[in-house]
Amino acid sequence: MTAVRRTKTHMADGRELFYFDDTEPCVSTGRVPPPDTRDLPHVQHSSTVRYDVLTGEWVTIAAHRQDRTFLPPADHCPLCPTRPGREPTEIPAPDYDVVVFENRFPSLSQAPLSQIGARDVPPFVDGVPLWPQRPALGRCEVVCFTSDHNSSFGALPVSRVRTVIEAWADRTAELSALPGVEQVFVFENRGTEIGVTLEHPHGQIYAYPFVTPRMGQLLQRAADHRERTGRDLLGDVLDAERKSGARVVREAEHWTVFVPAAARWPVEAHIVPHRAVPDFTALDDAERAELADLYGDLLHRVEVYFPEGGPPPYIAGWHQAPVGAGRNLTRMFLQLFSLRRAPGKLKYLAGSESGAGAWISDVAPERIAQRLREVG
Known part of the structure; x- marks a missing residue:
């Protein structure tokens, strides 16, 4: 079995971050995660899911995501490690193997109901029973496959792919246990033609409060x-x-x-x-x-x-x-x-x-x- 050590820490705004290490000395001695020194407000979102009566599908309304980071230059990539001479990123460590963290611009969130304004979400759109709606409670995570900004998943050695699989298994287990989660979907979008907004090699994990279509x-x-x-x-x-x-x-x-x-x-x-x-x-x-x-x-x-x-x-x-x-x-x-x-x-x-x-x-x-x- 591949030796992978998981280290959990928190970001400046309270989001969870997990290091999955497969290289020494972290595997043997463990990692001491550096603190996130940024001054970040707590993540706010107002997502709801609305029921489409014509298809029987739930549609997530996440208007706050319009302001998410879009194709920054490489020296401002938020998924690269934090190194001397550049602004702190989402990952405080100067290097890493595989990292998973909560998305800063989530479509779905497990944030407290009071924080996301869920008390103000009526059960129906416009009060019409045809259109049920509810807070979009779930979770969205980012998976960084490598610290190398110019690499790709296909270029990773088999040992690193195995570490990613271990991370996927770990997160699938934890996300499946969250209240209200019905399906965990692991995916990677690659290429600007697909709609990728960050070019660093990464994927995502969505924990949905419904079974997807x-x-x-x-x-x-x-x-x-x-x-x-x-x-x-x-x-x-x-x-x-x-x-x-x-x-x-x-x-x-x-x-x-x-x-x-x-x-x-x-x-x-x-x-x-x-x-x-x-x-x-x-x-x-x-x-x-x-x-x-x-x-x-x-x-x-x-x-x-x-x-x-x-x-x-x-x-x-x-x-x-x-x-x-x-x-x-x-x-x-x-x-x-x-x-x-x-x-x-x-x-x-x-x-x-x-x-x-x-x-x-x-x-x-x-x-x-x-x-x-x-x-x-």
């Missing part, structure tokens, strides 16, 4: 499949992809990487465990070790997918089983996708996709898999 659809499909066949839907999908082999990118002892048969995006791949595990916390040591290798390898393949134009923008989202109802219906899996369809060209979600929700793919899934195998 994507997971809700999957649970319904899995429940129907279970009732009809008595089997696990994702397990059957995995078995079918492995048997076909046409879209398999890599197959190992505990995980398989493949392009789904109905891939929507110009570049897309899933990583699915062979064992029906609900989330990161349930992975054993062998599964975590193998995943570190497979995931880092997949990210590298995606980064060199196009022969020109540089690494494509992508979203990598880990769909973990919900905390409560439906947890036994699905297993965790990765969905990684890019909206770049060719060098210099993006897949725009126009009328059919955005307006009608009817997807039109520009690339055959078998061709995506072939290319991912070629660049390995």
